[in-house]
Amino acid sequence: MDDAEPPRHEPDENRPPQRVPAFNVPPVILASLGLLIVVFAIQNLPWWSDETLNWLYFTFSFIPARYAFPLSQQGLEWLWTPVTYSLLHGSIEHIAFNGLWLMVFAAPVARRIGVARYVIFWIFSAAASAFLHAVIYWGDQTLLIGASGVVSGLMGAACRFAFPAMDTRRFGIRQAHLNPRLSIAASLRSRTVVAYIVMWIAGNALVAFGITIVGDSAQPVAWDAHIGGFLFGFLLFSLFDRQPRIEVENSAPSAE
Template structure:
């Protein structure tokens, strides 16, 4: 039988050249085949609705701060900011501002720190909520939570000529909503890309999660400090409506089930 190996004159193996393997050749003799790796996740992978929200908030702030004059800013505040004083007078004897200002105030901001602070928290807690409930429910959640935060503020400041602006009431509601599902039951922090698929925990059951309980207690403690006049952020923020924060958080935590299309933990069981 013909031997396919050729030997050198002295009987040894012939010298071998270092060549690249041919295309289509069997490489089973190599140490290890290349492994599939998932593509890296981008640092900011936000839902479109949230990206549009952030862009709108920033655009409105830039126009208000750098385009409008003082008279125009005053008109914007009158037409779009929320004030408890408006509801002391008969609604039929005034314009329709009482109808939309419980929502539109949440789109205005009073300074750089104000909008940066709210945008960061909106990014962190808004992303899992938007991924979970979708764009339409997110818009409804924004509108109703803004109104809930505004009227909670009005209940504690009835008849006062205070102006309420900023998205912090809605952001607080998103925090409360996230506490119902975004933190794993077994403990640990919020999972950035998988938080939105976790089952919704009950109102009482979520507080059995140590992470949720500690976060909630610290959050309320911080707002109590603000209520007693201890600022936790810079002076550019102005007077902080801690009561709107609490109203928003309670709305999001207690009523998130009305917006959640996914089953709760008990429904899965």
């Protein structure tokens, strides 16, 4: 019997390049955007009365004044409003701006930590943003709505692994979720991360003084909630992170 000819492997440089979609957003991010759009559409149904709208905002917006009084004397809104406020938006500009940044910064985080951890991260980053807002505006009766705090949390989380790719060039931008997680100290030694944080702080400082560069300038912006979310994502991302599969494979002992 003749020996079978071994399969021929075409050199990598001769293989046609794989086509990478120009717009590739994880399904959980698309689901998040869809949920925000559906909630916004419900908010703006034309047949709502003023009383119904007031009930909707009172029941699902975050109000710092709720926590300045004994919770036993209130309803149960204080339980869910630290999260549900992040699903409400006040205008098309508001939801469009948050949706854009959600696609940019949530995509690498979602690819890295998976659906379940992404949902948990959303819940806790929303609560952290609301907590700092409540501390600064203790007893205030204004309403806090919008996903900006969560988006800021995702920005802070991305600083721990996504931006260093620009320094090390270990993976391309589309594979940034495969980068090893940096410690807080190592992140602050990255020129890319530091430059981004400085620009982010400068932008929120302008907002604090009433200067809105992008987004909806017709409504006050809760810059403090942004800071709460960012600090949560940057400082506590390791609690939600999981080691990238490529790192696990490379660290596994090989048999000789």
